[in-house]
Amino acid sequence: MDSVVPSFGRPWSALQPALSEPMLSAICSLGFENMTPVQEATIPAFSQNRDVIVEAATGSGKTLSFLIPILELLQRKKLRLTHTQVGAIIISPTRELARQTFTVLLELLKLTGLPYIPHLVVGGSSSATNTADEMSVLKETGADILVGTPGRLEDVLCGRLRNGKKTKAGMITASGGLRGKPSASAAKLEVIVLDEADRLLDLGFEASLTAIFSALPKQRRTGLFSATMTEALGQLVRTGLRNPVRVQVQVHDRNTACSERRIPASLSIRYMVCPPDRKLAQILRLIQTAGPLKYIVYFSTCAAVDYFYRLLRRMLCPAQAIVPGGKRTMKEEKERLREYFTAPTSSSVSVHSLHGQMVQSKRQATYESFSAIPSGENEVALLLCTDVASRGLDIPDVDCVIQWDPPTDPKSFAHRCGRTARAGKNGQALVFLSPGAEETFIDFMALRKIPMTPADYLWQSADGSVTEEPPADAKIIEDSSSSDDGEEEEEEEEEEEQENGGGEAAKKKKKKKKRSRNHDQLCKFPADTRSDALLELVRGLVVTDRDIYERGKLAFVSFVQSYSKHEASYIFRLKELPIIEVAKGFALLHLPSMPELRGRPVSRFIPYANLDTDAIPLLDSKREASRLEKLEKAKAAAAAAAAARASGLVADADNDSDKKKKKKKNNTEAWTDAKEAKDRTRERKLKRIKRRDAVASVEEARLMQEIEDPKVLEALAKDPLLAKQMINRRDKSLRDIKEMSSNSGRPAAAAEKRSLDEIIADARSSKRYASASSSSEDEEDSWEVMARKEAIRKKLAAKNKKRFTFNPGFSDDEEE
Numbered sequence: 001m002d003s004v005v006p007s008f009g010r011p012w013s014a015l016q017p018a019l020s021e022p023m024l025s026a027i028c029s030l031g032f033e034n035m036t037p038v039q040e041a042t043i044p045a046f047s048q049n050r051d052v053i054v055e056a057a058t059g060s061g062k063t064l065s066f067l068i069p070i071l072e073l074l075q076r077k078k079l080r081l082t083h084t085q086v087g088a089i090i091i092s093p094t095r096e097l098a099r100q101t102f103t104v105l106l107e108l109l110k111l112t113g114l115p116y117i118p119h120l121v122v123g124g125s126s127s128a129t130n131t132a133d134e135m136s137v138l139k140e141t142g143a144d145i146l147v148g149t150p151g152r153l154e155d156v157l158c159g160r161l162r163n164g165k166k167t168k169a170g171m172i173t174a175s176g177g178l179r180g181k182p183s184a185s186a187a188k189l190e191v192i193v194l195d196e197a198d199r200l201l202d203l204g205f206e207a208s209l210t211a212i213f214s215a216l217p218k219q220r221r222t223g224l225f226s227a228t229m230t231e232a233l234g235q236l237v238r239t240g241l242r243n244p245v246r247v248q249v250q251v252h253d254r255n256t257a258c259s260e261r262r263i264p265a266s267l268s269i270r271y272m273v274c275p276p277d278r279k280l281a282q283i284l285r286l287i288q289t290a291g292p293l294k295y296i297v298y299f300s301t302c303a304a305v306d307y308f309y310r311l312l313r314r315m316l317c318p319a320q321a322i323v324p325g326g327k328r329t330m331k332e333e334k335e336r337l338r339e340y341f342t343a344p345t346s347s348s349v350s351v352h353s354l355h356g357q358m359v360q361s362k363r364q365a366t367y368e369s370f371s372a373i374p375s376g377e378n379e380v381a382l383l384l385c386t387d388v389a390s391r392g393l394d395i396p397d398v399d400c401v402i403q404w405d406p407p408t409d410p411k412s413f414a415h416r417c418g419r420t421a422r423a424g425k426n427g428q429a430l431v432f433l434s435p436g437a438e439e440t441f442i443d444f445m446a447l448r449k450i451p452m453t454p455a456d457y458l459w460q461s462a463d464g465s466v467t468e469e470p471p472a473d474a475k476i477i478e479d480s481s482s483s484d485d486g487e488e489e490e491e492e493e494e495e496e497e498q499e500n501g502g503g504e505a506a507k508k509k510k511k512k513k514k515r516s517r518n519h520d521q522l523c524k525f526p527a528d529t530r531s532d533a534l535l536e537l538v539r540g541l542v543v544t545d546r547d548i549y550e551r552g553k554l555a556f557v558s559f560v561q562s563y564s565k566h567e568a569s570y571i572f573r574l575k576e577l578p579i580i581e582v583a584k585g586f587a588l589l590h591l592p593s594m595p596e597l598r599g600r601p602v603s604r605f606i607p608y609a610n611l612d613t614d615a616i617p618l619l620d621s622k623r624e625a626s627r628l629e630k631l632e633k634a635k636a637a638a639a640a641a642a643a644a645r646a647s648g649l650v651a652d653a654d655n656d657s658d659k660k661k662k663k664k665k666n667n668t669e670a671w672t673d674a675k676e677a678k679d680r681t682r683e684r685k686l687k688r689i690k691r692r693d694a695v696a697s698v699e700e701a702r703l704m705q706e707i708e709d710p711k712v713l714e715a716l717a718k719d720p721l722l723a724k725q726m727i728n729r730r731d732k733s734l735r736d737i738k739e740m741s742s743n744s745g746r747p748a749a750a751a752e753k754r755s756l757d758e759i760i761a762d763a764r765s766s767k768r769y770a771s772a773s774s775s776s777e778d779e780e781d782s783w784e785v786m787a788r789k790e791a792i793r794k795k796l797a798a799k800n801k802k803r804f805t806f807n808p809g810f811s812d813d814e815e816e
């Protein structure tokens with residue numbers, strides 16, 4: 001069933017079958033006059049006992065598309081549920097989304113006056129006692145409709161404990177009253193909804209979903225909802241849908257009248273090709289020009305959110321941050337920053353953070369406080385977050401979504417952008433892409449019906465004003481360091497090429513060429529001296545706060561790790577990432593010792609002048625005192641060890657630990673390279689096993705030769721089963737030998753032997769066999785033959801056993 005925008009459809013009263021009276025009046029109280037297209041298409045089908053798969057753009061009103069049918073179905077069925085039985089379940093991938101859906105459900109129940117009891121089951125309570133309390137509350141109050149996240153719903157419906165163990169039904173656990181028995185029964189369940197179904201059907205939730213589905217009756221309605229449903233089609237079978245209605249709401253592009261897109265018509269997505277070390281300057285310039293707006297900024301890791309949250313809070317709202325040296329420094333810092341950033345007319349700035357590693361209470365508080373900020377009222381509000389806030393969240397009045405990093409999972413892209421331009425409102429989204437390979441992301445998204453338009457790079461003049469024109473003095477970067485590096489590298493390569501006969505070195509050369517192509521792209525950008533100066537100013541802040549300094553390093557390392565996990569790995573290639581510019585963008589004081597930096601042009605990174613990392617203080621005085629104490633002790637111990645070494649009293653143990661340290665230091669292999677090396681080792685191992693097998697086969701073939709002994713043949717002719725086994729083994733041996741010979745280029749001498757069938761056929765037809773079968777002498781012989789046959793059978797069995805019990809724990813050396 002396809003429906004096409006207008007963004008609002010017919011009035012609610014036009015629905016067939018008509019909604020119940022209480023429902024119509026509740027919707028009227030919400031102030032929604034007309035249905036959205038997805039509501040118009042989904043509600044009739046879902047409330048008339050059809051399973052539905054619904055795909056509609058973000059912010060198009062899918063929540064009401066399932067909440068209204070759930071309440072209508074429950075009313076119509078007049079289910080008689082006992083205290084512990086539930087009639088409907090809604091599963092969401094995140095706690096925030098489950099809570100949001102629960103709030104809308106509560107509102108609907110309040111307005112309709114329907115007597116159903118809803119219950120929210122989300123994770124987040126750290127202690128088992130809290131879990132037990134939650135469960136006992138559920139048991140006491142009972143629930144008709146459960147809204148929750150997969151893990152906790154599994155606890156409730158299947159009696160699982162938080163530590164993952166399943167207990168015998170009825171058993172009281174040590175955690176105080178929490179029973180292994182399910183706290184609610186889904187035996188009479190009428191309807192289940194998977195919100196953000198494509199995410200839920202990802203492998204991460206598989207175990208919990210399978211357990212939940214196994215607790216449901218087969219006769220039920222199932223609804224799957226998402227803005228990116230097509231991505232999950234392969235997995236739908238797991239949900240047991242029956243003859244579902246597929247609702248797909250398409251959006252027509254405003255600009256190109258007929259082409260369809262999978263994002264709201266009111267959403268404009270732009271991309272900015274920008275070197276990674278200039279993203280901070282770009283964001284500040286954007287805020288400065290755009291006015292007091294509400295922004296969501298997405299990062300790829302929790303560590304990056306933590307770091308930039310602390311940094312931006314210190315820069316933009318020092319009143320909220322702890323600033324070393326108190327008010328005076330705060331004032332100085334503010335003054336210096338003013339050169340690079342001026343908040344839009346008389347607005348204050350607030351910075352918030354939200355990610356999955358935060359404690360639940362803080363997550364909830366942030367979500368609520370950011371949601372409560374009205375847009376455009378003299379406040380620039382920034383929410384820095386990870387993908388935990390990408391799906392489903394209906395945060396009011398978000399004006400602009402900025403993706404500092406493109407998402408690791410391309411599906412998240414549309415969901416992230418969809419936090420703005422909801423319910424027909426206008427919204428802007430911007431994604432930063434590094435010059436070079438990452439630009440392919442634009443075409444990649446266009447294929448997924450998510451069009452983007454280019455955004456202008458923003459410049460800043462000496463007076464601090466922001467323009468789209470580069471200042472007259474902006475020059476193309478002349479990078480001398482890269483050419484030096486290049487020459488050195490080329491020399492090295494030539495040497496290697498000579499040593500290795502060309503193969504490996506040629507490959508490396510190719511890779512480096514690609515890297516330098518990306519670097520060339522970076523060099524095409526005119527230098528942005530003000531952005532560089534801003535980063536230097538930021539480094540000046542970092543060096544005063546150990547907490548920020550440590551978090552910066554962590555954020556950089558975690559970013560590099562996450563980069564290699566991009567699902568679109570042919571676009572986001574770690575090998576082609578301009579990692580030095582990334583490090584600059586994180587305002588690092590020095591490069592961490594990190595294997596990924598091997599072979600990179602590290603000379604392009606200038607460490608912070610006169611840096612003594614030990615001297616960077618923690619702002620918390622107690623923690624700083626304890627750190628200094630530890631540092632002193634470590635220094636004293638090191639001095640004592642050095643003195644002992646100098647006086648020749650070096651213990652063997654010290655030597656050992658030095659060796660270990662050296663070994664560790666020498667291990668500078670990048671973990672991505674290490675992965676490749678691992679693959680190569682695995683390949684080598686497989687080859688070795690194959691070779692060993694082939695050698696075993698040669699031996700087997702030698703054994704087979706014994707079969708040609710006339711007496712053995714005789715026995716074989718009498719025992720067709722054994723003969724068949726022998727033939728099979730023999731044939732396999734011959735194949736292996738042939739393969740080995742063709743691999744090594746040697747002639748397959750053994751393979752030229754007569755096949756066993758021929759030998760046996762010959763033996764059968766020979767006179768000797770005919771006479772032997774009746775002679776007593778031969779009968780005696782046959783006992784001997786039988787004994788040999790048995791010996792061969794045993795030998796073969798032993799050989800095969802050895803061949804197939806491969807021990808994966810061996811080391812390379814042993815195998816060599």
Ligand SMILES: Nc1ncnc2c1ncn2[C@@H]1O[C@H](COP(=O)(O)OP(=O)(O)OP(=O)(O)O)[C@@H](O)[C@H]1O
Nearest residue numbers: 032034035036058059060061062063227392394423
């Ligand atoms: N018929 C309607 N008229 C006006 N506003 C509506 C209507 N239906 C829903 N809304 C509003 O639209 C907003 C977005 O709705 P909702 O959160 O259900 O979108 P969604 O399609 O689930 O988005 P996402 O894919 O991001 O989860 C909400 O603020 C909701 O109150």
